[in-house]
Each structure stands twice: as C-alpha cells, then as structure tokens.
Amino acid sequence: MRVTCVLGTRPEAIKLAPVILALRARGVACDVVSTGQHRELLGQALATFELAADHDLALMRPGQTLARLAARALQGVTELLRARRPDWLLVQGDTASAFAGALAGFYAGVRVGHVEAGLRSANPSSPWPEEAHRSMVARLASRHFAPTLQAARNLRREGIAARAIQVTGNTGTDALLMTATRIEGDATLAARFAFLDPARRLILATGHRRENFGGALDRAARAMAALASRPDVQMVFALHLNPQAEAPARAALGHLPHVHLLSPQDHAGFVWLLKRSHLVVTDSGGVQEEAPSFGRPVLVTRNESDRPEAIAAGTAKLVGTDGRRLLREATRLLDDEDAWRAMARATNPYGDGKAASRIVESLLADGVQAPAIVLPQGGEPRSGALPRGRGAGTARPRRQPQAVVMPAIAEKA
C-alpha cells in the first residue's frame, strides 16, 4: 500500500508525524509532500520527529493570497499524484494545504483520508478560513478520522455515513506524548530557558488566529501586559512568524521586564514550557488540546469554540476577544487556589496516544480493497490509472463511532 501525506503548516506536521512514523513502522510506503505554506516552522516541526519532506512544493511567496496558494497547491499536488498514484492521500485539519490536497486527491480519483475530521464551530467566519476548509474536506474525503465522539457526531449530522467515520483520538496527543517522553531530563532545554525565574509563576501565551488580526490580538496583548505587571508572574509569549500576529504582542509586551517574547519554539521547547506553566492563554487549537494533558488551565481568546470537549471537561474557558474577561479570569486563577485547582485537572478528552495506530490499522484493514471514487469516463486519470479499488459497492459492516476513553497522561507539577 502506498500513502501520500500532504501538509503545509507546523500543526499539520506535528499532528501527522505520528501517523507517518506509524505507517512506516508497518512497512507502508509513505511519502511526505510539503506545500511549504509555513516553510520554516514546518521544517522545524518535522525535524523534532526526525522527519523531512520527500517533496517540497516550496509554494510560499511573500504577500501571496490564499487563493493563489491554494491554486498552486492544487496543481502541484495533482502532478505528484499523477506520478505516484498512491492508494490513499492523507490530509490533516483545516489549512489551505489540506483543502487543496484533498481536492487534488478527489480530482485524481485517489481516496482521501481526513485526520482530525469533524471539528466545527458552526461559524464560517471564525475560525476563518479553517471552518470552511475542514467542512469542504469532509465533502471530498472517503475516510474521516474524528478525534472525538463529538466530532464524529458533527460529521453524521452533515450526512457522512457512519461506516466512513472512525473515532481515533487526536494524533496531537500522540505527538505530545512522544515529545514529552523524549525531553524528560533534557538538560539542553533547561539551559535554553535558564532565564526563567523559579519564584514567579509562568503564564504561557500564544496568539495568531487570522480572525483576531486587527483589534482582538491587540486587546488580548494589552490584558496580558496588565497581568504580566504582577510581582508574582512571568510570561513567555511564543510568537508566530506572521507579522500581523507578532506586532500586537511586540507593541504591548515587548518592553516589560518579566515578559519574554520568543521566536517560534520547536515542539520540544514548547512542550517543556507548557509542562512548567501555571496558566495558558491562547487562541491556538492545538495548544488547547495539549494543555489539559499536563493539567494546565487554558483561557481561550476566541468568541466561539470548536473544542467543546475541553470546555465541558472544565479545563479550558472561552474569554472572548475584548481583553476584559481574560484579565478577570486570569486574575481569579492567579489569586484563588481553589479556582485554579478546579480547572487544573489532568484529564484529556482528546487522545490516549494511540490515534495514529488506529488510523494505520483502519487504512491497512481496507488496504486497496475499499471503494474507490469512480470517475466518469473522461475523468482525470485514464482508466488504467484508476486507484486499485474495486469500485463502489463493496459491502462492509456498518460501524458506529466508538467513544475513546482518554486518560490523563501526566502528573501535575
């Protein structure tokens, strides 16, 4: 069996790395195609897992529109698929690379597997453009690897057949566990962050969502500045490379003595910080999924959530984008031990570290026998080039989405 993974950004690399490693460990020929959407961050993320892209489409250009990026990714992936003709094409999440990759697979008659399928905010403007991307990938994919039962339900509500959905947990937790194990006792990381003051509690912050550009990021950064002026805290803000995401943090926080604005960290460095944090402030999806594993309360600077599981579990709280609620909730968590403890429960609704192996077993179980997309005559691949499926109609037992019970993975500090 041959599998092609298309990815373009840091979180896709982190969340697909465990799948790529698990496929290769099972002897599946798996090649990695990078669109280059986040070129530097992607290389850094893959390197953490000792991986590198086999094909780099190197598509990023300064100031390039999403339309142009998506169009060029569609073309580039299509050409690679023609040469490679994999049995499966895997994409992850909700980026322009994932959407264009899935569309290329669909046009080429290659079955598309969607990792982290079914997340929904139900608001096409937020997260933008991710909500639309992941919904469109769902129309194109023939196998949907949902991280949670809730995500599987979202897909069922949209009419995706139950037999095409598998609840796996989030591969992000697999990646987190791998990295957390690898960095245990790593003295180089302790040295990298030797500037941290052990007497002050650490607030770890990130902010980069496009819909938060132009106002919301400024308000969040100003609230964080008020927090960081407390005598008992220090803050690490892990910057994103996008200047529109970086500028508000630099403007509001850059001059403060106990705030450290860091360039994007490799996964090892970020996980090290996460583990030592007292509180996390973020609009990142992946960070919301990771922090509960270490029992770190998360204040989410968004107006709606596509991760209701963490909110229901009580480990994350939506604080909107006006800064006021962020300041109020963070102050409460810093001043009220009971309020902190109530959120700091090490429970992870997102994974048990076995998502990648569930995905690989599912692909192997289908092998090359599952129904391929049957293209009409004159469709993209010529008849001989159709994937080696047996055509539609191969009967398979109806499988209901199964709940995955996710234990906590780490001790509290």
Ligand SMILES: CC(=O)N[C@@H]1[C@@H](OP(=O)(O)OP(=O)(O)OC[C@H]2O[C@@H](n3ccc(=O)[nH]c3=O)[C@H](O)[C@@H]2O)O[C@H](CO)[C@@H](O)[C@@H]1O
């Ligand atoms: C709408 C939405 O929520 N979409 C998400 C979005 O990604 P995101 O919001 O999670 O993006 P980021 O915050 O960039 O990444 C987070 C990862 O990066 C690591 N990290 C962080 C800072 C650092 O300095 N060094 C690091 O290594 C961190 O530990 C974590 O693993 O797209 C993904 C792709 O499709 C989706 O899966 C995902 O739903």
